Amino acid sequence: MLSHKAKYALKALLYLAEQDENHISRTIEIADGANIPKKFLEQILLDLKRGRFVSSKQGKFGGYYLIKSKNDITLAEVHRLFDGAIALLPCASLNFYEPCSDCKTESECSLRHGLMLIRDKTLKAMEGITIASLVKK
Template sequence: MISQKARYALRALVALAKSAEPDRAVFISDIASSERIPRKFLEQILLDLKHHGIVESRRGKAGGYLLLKAPEEITFGEVLRIVDGPIAPLPCLSKTAYRRCEDCRSEESCEVRKVFARVADVTRNVLDRTSIADCLSTDSGKVNLLIAG
């Protein structure tokens, strides 16, 4: 299960991409109410995404948030890694945050690891090839999903 926070992040990004009048920022409050996300919680999430270069913000009376990267370049995988941490089902399978399983005799011969290596592969195949842009119009989404599959 992905966290609530990750769901909020993805929905907020889709909302931002949809309301894309170029160079016009969107209020946190607007996203919060249209997407039913607790306002202050969403602040934290967007701030986090800003620190990771996904969105940018403007302060002051006419402030708000905009996408910094193009929707095509923001993958689900990237967002999930920022918000929820590594995608791999075992620490010893993570490419971005590898950690040895300290009770494992040998990584190469670990049977459980072999199976989950496949799970990690197929999961990344979807998440790293699907972007926010694929959520904008139903059709383009379908196309990309078919390619990924």
């Protein structure tokens, strides 16, 4: 399941993607538009900035805007930024790999292979969902 943070991030990105080119959106505007607690959204936008999905302008008349094409922002990327690995166990993860501590033979645990199959299919599906694909509704 997605965390609220990841869900809100997607909704915020969606909101930004729906705005006119060159429009800068204030946090409060996004919060109201997408129904997200404002203070919580502040943190999320900072995370999105660190992840180079958005950029910001400070000071009066400042706010946030997309710097990544809405066709290039996938559900997989947002998931990884906020909720981490897409695989079901760390030992089956591409980007967050860690060996299982409880597997006797450290090279291969009994679940790893099967979970990597799942990961490949889920990942492919998640890479197919972009902000652009969600906007067109």
